[in-house]
Amino acid sequence: MLRTSASRVLDDSDRDEVLDLLDTDPVANVFVSSRVQSVGLNPARLGGQMWGFGPRGGLTALCYAGANLVPVNAGPEAVSAFAERARRQGRRCSSIVGPVEAVSQLWERLEPHWGRARAIRWAQPVMATSRPAPVPADPLVRRVRPDEFDVLIPACVAMFTEEVGVSPNLGDGGTLYRTRVAELIRIGRSYARIEDGRVVFKAEIGAVTAHACQVQGVWVHPELRGHGYAVAGMAAVVEAALASFAPVVTLYVNDYNTSARAVYRKVGFAEVGTFMSVLF
Numbered sequence: 131m132l133r134t135s136a137s138r139v140l141d142d143s144d145r146d147e148v149l150d151l152l153d154t155d156p157v158a159n160v161f162v163s164s165r166v167q168s169v170g171l172n173p174a175r176l177g178g179q180m181w182g183f184g185p186r187g188g189l190t191a192l193c194y195a196g197a198n199l200v201p202v203n204a205g206p207e208a209v210s211a212f213a214e215r216a217r218r219q220g221r222r223c224s225s226i227v228g229p230v231e232a233v234s235q236l237w238e239r240l241e242p243h244w245g246r247a248r249a250i251r252w253a254q255p256v257m258a259t260s261r262p263a264p265v266p267a268d269p270l271v272r273r274v275r276p277d278e279f280d281v282l283i284p285a286c287v288a289m290f291t292e293e294v295g296v297s298p299n300l301g302d303g304g305t306l307y308r309t310r311v312a313e314l315i316r317i318g319r320s321y322a323r324i325e326d327g328r329v330v331f332k333a334e335i336g337a338v339t340a341h342a343c344q345v346q347g348v349w350v351h352p353e354l355r356g357h358g359y360a361v362a363g364m365a366a367v368v369e370a371a372l373a374s375f376a377p378v379v380t381l382y383v384n385d386y387n388t389s390a391r392a393v394y395r396k397v398g399f400a401e402v403g404t405f406m407s408v409l410f
Contacts, residue, residue: 137181137211142170144182147189151203156341157258157380158229158403159202162194164337181215183208199223201232213239221410230406237408249295251407253385257399260378263365264398271331271366274320279312282322285329286311289349294409321367330354331363335371343376364397
């Protein structure tokens with residue numbers, strides 16, 4: 131077996147080099163890049179550690195180790211180094227997510243030590259667009275106001291539970307999740323169509339950099355699905371995102387969610403990569 135170099139914990143002195151590496155694929159790396167740009171690499175602010183592979187001035191791979199474990203540009207040697215650090219540290223994350231090759235290799239090394247996952251999403255197409263949708267946007271989709279938090283939060287909980295398979299209210303009673311929803315509303319990155327106190331459609335811009343922004347939490351009320359709200363709503367979100375946040379809008383979706391993939395294609399998204407998620 132080949133010996134691999136060890137990973138190391140990075141700090142703010144590595145910030146410029148980290149951002150340069152993240153910018154080599156700004157769409158795939160938008161989540162991690164947005165975190166680093168916003169708060170730097172100090173673990174207390176970052177909400178975790180950033181691991182690096184390669185010497186100072188010669189970083190070749192990264193791994194964000196916070197609520198999620200996210201490998202970046204990680205080939206086999208880097209994966210081995212990150213897996214060893216993760217194994218020694220023990221599981222602290224709720225998921226492993228990122229490019230399918232790196233995540234599958236990480237999980238192969240970690241599963242014997244971390245035990246079975248709750249769910250594995252083996253293929254999640256990464257989709258992106260840089261143009262307004264070729265279909266009409268819903269004029270009633272708008273930014274959610276702070277006073278509408280109580281209207282929005284049940285839809286957010288329903289979306290999360292449907293997508294992830296567990297309620298975000300477990301554990302801490304939903305405190306962290308509610309805080310995040312409120313923050314996205316406060317900074318103007320939560321969009322919805324609300325009629326008579328009911329959320330018809332919603333989506334959030336979860337991560338933003340100068341190069342790309344990532345849509346998350348797309349949801350249509352179950353009683354209204356199949357009536358075009360998702361297509362028109364996403365067209366509105368793409369229009370707003372391109373105007374306000376970044377020149378590329380991206381998201382990732384489960385491969386088996388054929389209806390959602392069809393919606394995104396109608397809005398102009400094309401597949402640009404594949405993620406994989408391991409959920410605990």
